[in-house]
Amino acid sequence: MQHHILINICAIFGVATAVVIICKFLKIRYIIGYLITGVLLSPNTTEYFADMNEVEVYAEIGIILLLFTVGLEFSFTNLKKIKNYVLIGGTSQVLFTILITGGLISVLMGRPFQESLFWGFLYALSSTAIVVKTLQDDNKIATPHGKFILAILLFQDIMIVPLMLFTPILAGKGDDPLFALGILLGKLVLMGGIAFLLAKYVIPFFLKTVMKVQSQEVFLIATVFLVTGIALLTEKMGLSLALGAFIAGLIIAETEYNHMAISCFLPFRYVFMSFFFISMGMLLNYEIFITDFGWIVFWFVFALLVKAIAGILAVKVMKLEWKTAIAVGFSIAQIGEFSFVLAQSGLKYDLISANNYQIFLAVSILLMSVTPFIVSNSEKIHPILNKKRTNEQK
DSSP states (O other): OOOHHHHHHHHHHHHHHHHHHHHHHTTOOHHHHHHHHHHHHSTTTOSTTSOOHHHHHHHHHHHHHHHHHHHHHHHHHHHHHTHHIIIIIHHHHHHHHHHHHHHHHHHHHOOOHHHHHHHHHHHHOOOHHHHHHHHHHTTOTTSHHHHHHHHHHHHHHHHHHHHHHHHHHHTTOSSOHHHHHHHHHHHHHHHHHHHHHIIIIIHHHHHHHHHTTOOHHHHHHHHHHHHHHHHHHHHHTTSOHHHHHHHHHHHHHTSTTHHHHHHHHHHHHHHHHHHHHHHHHHTOOTTHHHHSHHHHHHHHHHHHHHHHHHHHHHHHHTTOOHHHHHHHHHHTOSOOHHHHHHHHHHHHTTSSOHHHHHHHHHHHHHHHHHHHHHHHHGGGHHHHHHHHHHHHHO
């Protein structure tokens, strides 16, 4: 019997434990420790872990569990309260990011239109995993800027599907864009109808029947069945697994068993989320910091400012106060998990070179590393800027 999976898991958690303890001693967020663990275990660093495909599977499970628990803690009732944030704010943020990024790269760098627009696609998405986790840890998910951030992140998770559809079209390969968009909208409407039927009739009856057994273990198994079933259904329809998991969370949140589901899934979520950040670190070739350090610094600053500006403009479209706008803008000023999937698609269609892909990974990991600090202190940015402006006026 082969034990390579157990060996890999043992090595991952062993190295991660040591690195996270050191990070904790240095007062560094554990998420950064996971990223460092990934770099240390990367095939580019050591040949021993050359085949770690199962880590990507665990990472995807981590994203599914994260979105499921977010849905559990949010519910359809709360989602209705911020529907304008999702539709108007989310649309504005994505469009502003794509237009600003694509325009600047095309004008300043002289890159082809298709390549510039694709970079806009990559920058349009933010990190749901890191931002939501940080907001939850700081108890800020229910604040005005926390609600807007969550709305934008949810819209971005939906937008990964059309962006993936348009990527081959940008490369000159693929179907008619209007036809593809129509199909996507049809799928979303169909999924919405299915979710309504499940929430209204099927799942409440199913969970009520399960709870007659009066066993937490059976409830956990039944909930896993629901989450994976709905997630696989959305993937089968051409949508994302994460979106299906979020919908499952929203549905179960409307039942009387939502608190039990949260308590059952929290420990599993933290375990599998660690795999996601470790897998991100494993994709990076650390030598890129030596060969292209200047470009990494440039694109780091570029991405941070462009995403912050686009986020601020999206909030101001909704006519909210500057304090909220600045907090939202800087909190979502990083590259998202799904951008890695999109970048690999762009690499396949020659919209991004292998070297630029590694630079993109390096910049993304650096932005992810500073995100917890930025999100935790985003509310302090506006008072500092306001105080500075007041002193200058005096």
